[in-house]
Amino acid sequence: MVRDITIGQYYPAKSVVHRLDPRVKLVSTLLYLISLFLFRSISGYLIATVFLVTVIRISRVPFSFIVRGLKPVILLLMITVLFNLFLTRSGDVLFHAWIITVTEGGLVTAVYMAVRLIYLIIGSSLMTFTTTPNELTDGIEALLHPLNKIRVPVHEVAMMMSIALRFIPILLEETDKIMKAQIARGADFESGNIIQRAKSMIPILVPLFVSAFRRANDLAMAMEARCYRGGEGRTKMKPLHYKHRDYTAYITVVVYVAAVFIIGRYLPLHVWIF
Amino acid sequence: MSIKLEHLNYIYSQGTAYEKQALRDICMEIPHGEFVGIIGHTGSGKSTLIQHLNGLIRATSGELYYNGENIYREGYSMRALRNEVGLVFQYPEHQLFEIDVMTDVCFGPKNQGLSGEQCKERALEALRLVGLKEKYYKVSPFELSGGQKRRVAIAGVLAMRPKVLVLDEPTAGLDPKGRDDILDQIAYLHKESDMTVILVSHSMEDIAKYADRLIVMNKGTVMYNDEPKKVFEHYQELEKVGLAAPQVTYIMHDLAGRGMPVRTDVTTVAEAADEIMKVLGQ
């Protein structure tokens, strides 16, 4: 059930993408996400697709694993698609019934929006698949380091993120277990109206919170016992150093963004949206 | 009121890179009223197996009959099955959620559609059966000790008056006295009612003391399914898969090996003492 959620998980494999400096991956992911909103034409989509597919191939994360990560956001995707489909009015009317009108422009927008969202999710989950949460934390900490000057607790925030990521799979498994235990006691999570369904979640949520607090308490104790006292005076097992491949990656991403921007905007194949 | 499994297979995450066959061609029958022990180490498939018994997991292939009826047949009510087969998970106290003990135990009966009065009656009966003192009935379950919480959780399942009670390592994490208390209570329940009890455990000593029959699981298959005494005769094979017979069984084998004419199919301390006294002629 809940175990299908793969977002935020790390997928161990030996690839260049895995070995890249986390800062490179963070910056590149951000650039990629921005790039998705830079183009308006099919040529832009083509480049974005080629780039994404190439990175996936290099990363050696199985495609099926990535697709499974999309499952939990299907509902969100559907809503976005439907909104675009019904609310955009441009071009020929393809279908009309009662108050529902579907236009050609609406259809195109909906499809492109869906693709964009899917790429957005795949792009960002690819980062977590190829970066251990600890590396990710280190990367964020290093990138946000300047904020320390204006008293933002960068190390603490990064540590919190890393712990959250470590406990997501554990809590998911726990949810699964509690759910089964309550079903065994005759609980019903599937029928009834929305209020009844929300109410039926209490037997899952209360034990889950209790358990999360217990774990938090245990973990805090274990961290203290291992002499954790904040970021000050701490050394790093894996300090970040840019290597040759990291510069190559930076250049590649910059070239990609430039290509998308120029080709996608000024050399349209023909279809325009917006 | 028997449970019968025919060529049951279960494959996890079928069709993905994580595919794993958890159960392989399981055939067994558990007659009504028996006290069955299931043993196997982590990953042997025992937890997966028991979740099939009340339909929480659906077999990939094979059939499961409850009372002669195939539970995978279309229209079979899993809800009704879950009312008959009560499942107590490992660390069941992690499922407690209500404001007080009484209300929590009522959760099961309430889901069965019983009236408030009936629920309360069932809950009282169940709490008495697990031996929880009355002064705790109105206390928040989170304020109880580990052993007491576990009793409440077991009562929560008993209150549904199941005909079959399945317990997954009900003594995990308890101290020796707490462990004996819970097991004695379960044995008492089994004797008093005509409930079938299926007990998953890691402790050969516990199974030897309580179970009529012992099922040993290994790598998703049934390795042995016999009286505990007979199973423990294969102590060398058990060791090969990381299990062991009770310590007294080894002592008897050692003694026999040193030429003392003792029986070796002994599994409890009391039995061993009787046998040794007999042989030493005192």
Place this chain on the structure above:
Amino acid sequence: MDMVQTEKLVFEYEKRDEEGNVIGMSRAIDEVDIDVKEGQFIAILGHNGSGKSTLAKHINAILVPTEGTMWVNGRNTSDPEELWNVRQSAGMVFQNPDNQIIGTVVEEDVGFGPENLGVPTDEIWQRVEDSLRSVGMIEYRHHSPNKLSGGQKQRVAIAGVVAMEPKCIVLDEPTAMLDPLGRKEVLKTVQKLREQKKVTVILITHYMEEVVDADKIYVMDHGHVVMEGTPREIFSRVDELKSYRLDVPQATLLADELKKRGLKIPDGILKREELVEVLCQLN
């Protein structure tokens, strides 16, 4: 030299009523004196709620005494100046394997302690490798802890403590949540560490089979130390142990039963081989 020593150690906590008002104090530990020498293997037994875990948490200065004193490696744990020295000299392994692993990759978790101590990067790698080797988990260094068995997780947790190079390791019911295989794994690892690193070990447990090799056993009940002695001395008092909600290995139990039925069997049988030997001589 004394590794861990307490003098009339008392720990009290506030008892509250349903509204959260303090209605009095409760003593979890009541005037406990223990004394652990360097290099010893000490076991603390007791049922759940006997105060043994509370005592363990004092050794690592997670809790500090309400009254009395605790010294760890010659340092007073109540002195805030000494806090980090105390925690570095007495490492702690907890019961729940999931709730004490911080890293998402095995080697990163083992490096967490040394990182906190400010150990230079090269040395962290050295320590991580050494400690993973000493617990036999080196081939899992790149794995995610979530995919490991309970016993393996506990070995990683032990490696995480070993990497901090403590003089003493406190294990608070490290096997309570494990299956028999995992339990054996962990105990074997602890045994090996004692031999290789000569580290002082304090094992808190309620499994009697785990403590037959201890140099000394303390039995706790209601916050008091109620029994103290070698395993042989302790295990010869079967009825007393049972009154403290504990039990003994089947070999000891059988020996005790046979003795009660009139056989001449010496006190404090610990292992199956001893009992077999004695019985064969009687035959």
